[in-house]
Amino acid sequence: MPYDEEEEILVNRLGWLGWRSGWRGSGLPGASGGRLGAGLAARLLPEDVHEIELVLALPPEEALALAGWVLSSLGEPVDETRLAGDKHELRAVVGSGAENLNPALVTLQLVATTAASTRIRVRGVAKEGLIRQRAGRRAAERVAARLRASV
Helix, strand or coil: CCHHHHHHHHHHHHHHHHHHHHHHHHHHHHHHHHHHHHHHHHHHCCEEEEEEEEEECCCHHHHHHHHHHHHHHHEEEEEEEECCCCEEEEEEEEEECHHHCEEEEEEEEEEEEECCEEEEEEEEEEECCCCCCCHHHHHHHHHHHHHHHCC
C-alpha cells in the first residue's frame, strides 16, 4: 500500500476530529477552521510506524473472517482488498495513544502459508505530536494481541 494513502487517511481523520471540536466550540466557522488547521498540522507531524508478523493456525478463510471481526471490534474498517492469489489486505482506523484519542491506521496483510495456516503482517501507523505516545506501535500490538487471543 502506498504510504501517501496512509497519510491521507490519517490527515482526513485528524481533520474530521478538528471539525468536530470546532463545531462544538463555535459552530460552522469554528468547524471549518478546526478542520483546516488540524489537516495542515497533521501533514507536518512525523509518523510512528510499527509492524508485527505472526502466523495463525487457521485456514485462510477463517483467518480473514477473524481479522475482519477484530478490526471491526477495535475500530472503524476502511476497506478490504483482495490482492494476487490468496493475499488479502484489510484496514481500519483504531483509537490509540492516551485514552485511545489518537487515530491510528492498522493494515493487516494476510497470506496463506499452508491450507491450515495463515501469515498476518500487522502494520500500525499514527501521527505523533510533541509528546510521543507510540500510537502506531500500540495499535499494532493491540490488534496482534486480539488476533492471538482469538485463536
